[in-house]
Amino acid sequence: MAETNWAGNHTYRARIERVRSVEHLQEVVAAAPRVRALGSRHSFTDLTDITDADDGVLVSLVDLPTTVEVDPGTRTARVTGHAAYGDVATQLQRVGWALGNLASLPHISVAGAVATGTHGSGVENGSLATAVGSIDIVGPDGELRTVRRGDADFEGSVVALGALGVVTAVTLDVEPTYDVRQDVYTGLSWEALAAELDAITGSTYSVSLFTRWRGAGIEQVWLKSRSPEAPREPQGAVAATTALHMLEGAAVEAVTEQGGIPGPWLDRLPHFRMGFTPSRGEELQSEYLLPREHALTAIERLRSLGPRLAAVLQVSELRTVAADDHWLSSAYGHDVVGVHFTWLRDEEQVYAVLPAIEEALLPLGARPHWGKCFVADVRELDALYPRMSDFRALRDRVDPDRVFGNAFLDRVLG
Template structure:
């Protein structure tokens, strides 16, 4: 259905009151264009629906010829964009249940991690990991295989035990890891291409306390022989560099309190920080999670940024590439050779580790990876010109990009690196036979 036809139809419906659910969930068009969190992308439609119930969601999907799901708008590319209609999951934002026997929590798919972690902790449980930002939705994070760090920690999607979504036929689909095998494994990291998630069940573990310390100025030469040891030094470890001094400016080590009995003054030659730091050293650390070995709950240490604060204005660009962990140092050095081209346009690069998983469209399917995450200045032309150089430098290691960040890999190259792509396309045909959830991003990257 074309946009003009859609608007005409909805105006007729208000007169006839034939579909009150559809009308009530459509937002009024705003004067200002709708953009993503960073402001680098203006969405291609003003038709935004915010259903409050599963029934409203079903009715909306049935009436739309083309539609995409919209979470917290933290993606930097067009994965959530649509030229016709978008559906926000913002109203699916409640904790539905905590099952203490099965050790699971079931939440509305649109809830942000920062909105339920405290309640989960008070019930005696914790998630296995969190991303650097707690402001993202569960559905969006899992659909794009968003992650934290930790050589033994899988992406946030690996916590999913069950998922409910409404597919392109308007059907409510419930899948669990326990009973649905390969179909479940394909539905978790779904890129929004199978339907709109309504609730997600996550595995949890007993709650725990954590401490965080930061070391400054780790020489890159230490990485050659000690990379695995360095990345295994805590429950979650992140390296930050701007590629200007042949060193890692900051090493963030997050550990369970029971595992951090003493705090060493040095770490492979890096010095223990004497105050809280921002990943970009020149910036104020007020919005960052507490460091200096101060004990706190898991949800106040695993993210880099505090849940009660917005970390920045969002005026940035982000790219991220994943390569096998065994190639980490070689990949690190391949990027370092580009330092003079990269650093003028860069805010910071973060390097993390993510454990292997079995999810079909996950970049970590079958292999533990190292992630090179670039937070760029919002210089779109310069960054777009740089990305092919980085992708070429990492090409010997067959890099995969983060699904929600900007990249320029040719579709044929990307598709060749996704071994389960045919199985995922079969799921798309099953759950979305008319291609309602296909957009430019899906068409280009999976079918182009």
């Protein structure tokens, strides 16, 4: 039976090998002319696929156990790369430890999320890659090596799109467990957002703004606080009296608890509960991250595109991410605002509107999320990543024969 990604819009074309151990993975990689790793399959394109089914293998580490080994002395945890963040978080919580941030979905794999620059939200919170202290990676010769923070190649090896090898383990920074409260408000006007954008996005530990680029403004404001005290109410917005889902008509049982009730970090920082199907399932996603100083210009341009987006857009989310030093990170060198789009699962309509979005946002320095839908190729992307040439040189040195290459990387890296 054909296997697909999570969204169901891409069918994998190459043979999938479920490895039984790291040693088995090393043998498979060393023997195959072309290899790509499958994680939780939350990419929306051919990022992890191989075009020619006879020319390689897709490796899945799903049969390997999830392990979480905490070192209290260094405040780190070594975790298996294929593990879902939700499973890692659960194991950390049991022993009194926590991660500093999580993405909206707890179902995504650690290695895949890190490799694509995936993030949560918060003006002082970097992408998930910023918590990485080291990675264990199987290279094209099947050898297992470790790249650590401080090594010359580190900033080029973490957000690397799987182009340098298969990550088997990741060491993450951890901290003692903590509680978070989540408060939701509705009806934030465009005028109030423009007047207080920095104050609103910096008002709590993590902030998400949801809109459909129609009507009077931001429809929902999700504020996640590490303080037990109620956050300052955004100007003109009204506190929600019942739990809300950001998607119209979706089951509220799937979202993490709201209403200002404090609870463990892993049950509040994501938008969705680990035990439920994330989001709505049948959807496509895009996201563009641009320097914060251009956020209001981006908002105005997207508002003008609202009527064109309406037929295919389910919801859009605005979040902030702190700058980092990872060469291929969407937040490299800039504090950014991410503009996320949850689309209907209609590839024709989605790819018809993406050029207009990119025409509006890329001139502002917007970089697309590597794991989501976009149309820009190396011609546009090259200028957006100051260390792109350094990454190419690293890739040439680590994988000169392009064992981990594919059509997606050819398009975006050249």
